[in-house]
Amino acid sequence: MVVIESARRNTPATRIFAFGLFALLLALLSLWSLTIGTTAIPLGDALRAIISEGTSHQDVVISTIRLPRVLTAIIVGSTLGVAGALMQAVTNNPLASPDLLGISAGAAFAVVISIVFFDAQSPLVFLWFAFGGAAVAGILVYMVASTGVSGVTPVKLALSGAVLSVFLGSVSASLLIFDMKAIDIIRLWSVGSLTGKDMAAVAAVAPFALAGVAATLLLAREVSTLSLGADVAQAVGQNVLLWRLVSGALMVLMAGSSVALAGPIGFVGLVVPHIVRLSLGTDYRWILPFCAISGALLVVMADGLQRSLTGIDVPVGVTLALVGAPFFIWLARLRAGGIG
Amino acid sequence: MRSVLILSGFSVVILFLALAIGDHHVSIAQILAVLTDSPAADAQSIQIIRDIRLPRVILGFLVGASLATAGMIAQSVLRNPLAEPGLIGVNAGAALAAVIVIVRFEVPPTHLLSWLAFAGALTMSLAIYALSWNSGSSSLRIILIGIGLSSLAGAGANFISTFGNPQAVQRAMVWLSGSIYNSTWDKIRTLATWLTIGIAGSALIAREMDLLILGDETARARGQPVELIRAVMFVLCAVLSGAAVAAAGLVAFVGLIAPHIARALVGHSHGLMLPVTALAGGLLVVGADLAARTLFTPAPLPVGLMTAILGAPFFAYLMWRKKNA
Numbered sequence: 001m002v003v004i005e006s007a008r009r010n011t012p013a014t015r016i017f018a019f020g021l022f023a024l025l026l027a028l029l030s031l032w033s034l035t036i037g038t039t040a041i042p043l044g045d046a047l048r049a050i051i052s053e054g055t056s057h058q059d060v061v062i063s064t065i066r067l068p069r070v071l072t073a074i075i076v077g078s079t080l081g082v083a084g085a086l087m088q089a090v091t092n093n094p095l096a097s098p099d100l101l102g103i104s105a106g107a108a109f110a111v112v113i114s115i116v117f118f119d120a121q122s123p124l125v126f127l128w129f130a131f132g133g134a135a136v137a138g139i140l141v142y143m144v145a146s147t148g149v150s151g152v153t154p155v156k157l158a159l160s161g162a163v164l165s166v167f168l169g170s171v172s173a174s175l176l177i178f179d180m181k182a183i184d185i186i187r188l189w190s191v192g193s194l195t196g197k198d199m200a201a202v203a204a205v206a207p208f209a210l211a212g213v214a215a216t217l218l219l220a221r222e223v224s225t226l227s228l229g230a231d232v233a234q235a236v237g238q239n240v241l242l243w244r245l246v247s248g249a250l251m252v253l254m255a256g257s258s259v260a261l262a263g264p265i266g267f268v269g270l271v272v273p274h275i276v277r278l279s280l281g282t283d284y285r286w287i288l289p290f291c292a293i294s295g296a297l298l299v300v301m302a303d304g305l306q307r308s309l310t311g312i313d314v315p316v317g318v319t320l321a322l323v324g325a326p327f328f329i330w331l332a333r334l335r336a337g338g339i340g
Numbered sequence: 341m342r343s344v345l346i347l348s349g350f351s352v353v354i355l356f357l358a359l360a361i362g363d364h365h366v367s368i369a370q371i372l373a374v375l376t377d378s379p380a381a382d383a384q385s386i387q388i389i390r391d392i393r394l395p396r397v398i399l400g401f402l403v404g405a406s407l408a409t410a411g412m413i414a415q416s417v418l419r420n421p422l423a424e425p426g427l428i429g430v431n432a433g434a435a436l437a438a439v440i441v442i443v444r445f446e447v448p449p450t451h452l453l454s455w456l457a458f459a460g461a462l463t464m465s466l467a468i469y470a471l472s473w474n475s476g477s478s479s480l481r482i483i484l485i486g487i488g489l490s491s492l493a494g495a496g497a498n499f500i501s502t503f504g505n506p507q508a509v510q511r512a513m514v515w516l517s518g519s520i521y522n523s524t525w526d527k528i529r530t531l532a533t534w535l536t537i538g539i540a541g542s543a544l545i546a547r548e549m550d551l552l553i554l555g556d557e558t559a560r561a562r563g564q565p566v567e568l569i570r571a572v573m574f575v576l577c578a579v580l581s582g583a584a585v586a587a588a589g590l591v592a593f594v595g596l597i598a599p600h601i602a603r604a605l606v607g608h609s610h611g612l613m614l615p616v617t618a619l620a621g622g623l624l625v626v627g628a629d630l631a632a633r634t635l636f637t638p639a640p641l642p643v644g645l646m647t648a649i650l651g652a653p654f655f656a657y658l659m660w661r662k663k664n665a
Contacts, residue, residue: 100487144655147659155483159483160655160656162427163656166593166652167592167652170517170518170644170645170647170648171645171648173642174517174642174644174645183510186513187509312502312503313502314499321491321492321495321498322495322496322499325488325489325495326492328487328488329471329488332481332484332485332488333472333481
């Protein structure tokens with residue numbers, strides 16, 4: 001009933017209008033974000049720098065520092081938003097997201113390994129390690145959580161994810177023993193950050209991230225069916241196992257590429273789908289595109305606001321955790337009744 | 341009871357091994373000579389044992405005992421066998437406070453570090469209590485809230501390290517990884533004081549803990565001031581966690597494993613569990629540290645890594661065992 005009511009309240013036309021509004025807002029915020037930094041650059045100059053590829057100091061700052069930063073924020077935000085929605089749908093679990101289930105931590109740990117032991121430098125290498133780490137972490141967490149009579153419950157998944165994150169945290173810290181220089185690498189990859197990305201990195205990772213997002217959007221019908229639970233999905237003729245495997249692969253693709261680009265940014269994948277679902281009901285053909293655009297909005301906004309308010313470059317992962325952790329606590333209090 | 345004797349015997353063996361093994365091996369006869377202050381001890385052994393290994397072993401033991409007892413209290417008060425101060429944010433609160441001190445001071449004063457770590461752990465316990473107790477106690481909810489608070493404190497620590505100078509942040513990170521390599525008698529005295537308070541307090545309310553674990557209703561019917569006891573337990577947990585974190589950083593999973601060992605050996609009575617838990621915890625950390633510094637010589641690993649390697653599979657085992665229970 002809730003679905004029908006909310007659908008009546010916001011018709012497809014209003015939804016498309018809202019989506020357009022969000023897109024406009026994202027464009028405006030991104031432009032604003034280009035103007036903030038150690039030196040304020042007027043919007044006109046910033047736009048000219050993008051279009052004309054000038055060589056003045058301002059032009060170089062815009063095209064090599066700020067533009068990649070904003071693009072990274074957009075790509076990572078939309079990818080994480082969609083990945084979180086997909087995970088919550090497939091696992092029937094309001095507390096699922098790449099960071100909570102330890103998948104981001106696994107991917108980031110794999111990237112650290114690639115740097116410390118294999119001297120990796122290119123984002124493409126990071127990418128494949130991140131895919132591997134995300135896949136292994138996902139499988140491990142799911143296996144541990146699925147033991148026991150009650151099967152996979154949200155709490156067991158979250159607990160297993162937290163334990164994996166603690167464990168990987170200890171192991172990464174121990175890498176310092178082998179290589180003291182690794183401290184900066186570990187710091188960089190333990191918290192998601194948008195700093196120091198160049199256009200080459202963005203260009204290398206973007207195709208994978210966007211492919212993951214696009215594929216998920218195309219499969220939105222199947223995701224909606226999956227979100228009804230295995231029994232219902234089977235009853236309406238869906239090959240549940242097949243679509244779960246496909247979803248798992250997409251999740252690894254999205255979580256891995258966002259980590260390879262910006263490190264483990266938390267809470268976007270948790271918060272965004274919840275807010276979107278509150279206003280859109282349960283149809284993933286609407287939820288997924290809105291998650292993509294809202295995720296991008298959230299990350300661009302968090303980064304821009306933080307920089308303009310404090311004037312210091314705090315990693316965006318920290319900012320988002322400071323906002324997102326209270327949200328998670330609120331959610332846990334709200335939902336705890338039904339998720340034993 | 342026989343199992344307790346075996347555990348005690350095992351402890352003596354581990355403690356002697358931890359004193360004997362290292363870059364330079366010391367014979368049992370020499371160790372005994374140093375410990376009894378006899379003239380047979382040679383100068384080199386005296387220096388190695390008295391200045392390096394003995395403080396390290398004692399500090400490791402005390403850290404383990406504190407973490408284990410804190411874990412036992414947390415598991416009782418939250419009525420959840422998976423509750424571990426490291427997982428539910430109590431240790432993270434202590435660590436956040438300690439990171440502030442370490443980033444702020446060149447040489448962090450031991451006492452200040454302990455007090456602030458205690459304040460951090462207590463704030464976190466109170467936050468868990470306040471956030472989770474408004475409508476009856478769902479122990480799963482507490483753990484989830486703890487995970488949320490834990491990442492909040494972690495983000496706080498990261499936020500602070502963005503502003504600190506790189507060297508200070510590096511010190512804080514190495515310290516956070518959980519190690520007891522720079523043990524001093526000063527640290528031992530401070531930790532011993534806090535541990536004594538924590539253990540004595542726990543011993544005093546051991547019977548009340550037995551009662552409380554049966555449920556609020558039952559405990560109240562037997563005339564127990566439930567809220568008071570629970571508050572005392574939270575404070576004791578914070579005392580022990582804070583002290584351990586201040587001394588050694590984040591050593592994970594000891595608070596999870598040790599109480600389970602104790603329960604397997606002596607059953608569920610807290611009066612009996614308390615000494616066995618503390619002993620098992622101490623032993624775990626000393627043993628893990630021994631393994632950490634000898635297995636990969638000359639690259640000593642932090643003890644926190646060894647306990648994590650032991651603890652993460654143990655956690656999986658606990659989940660698996662629930663299937664058979």
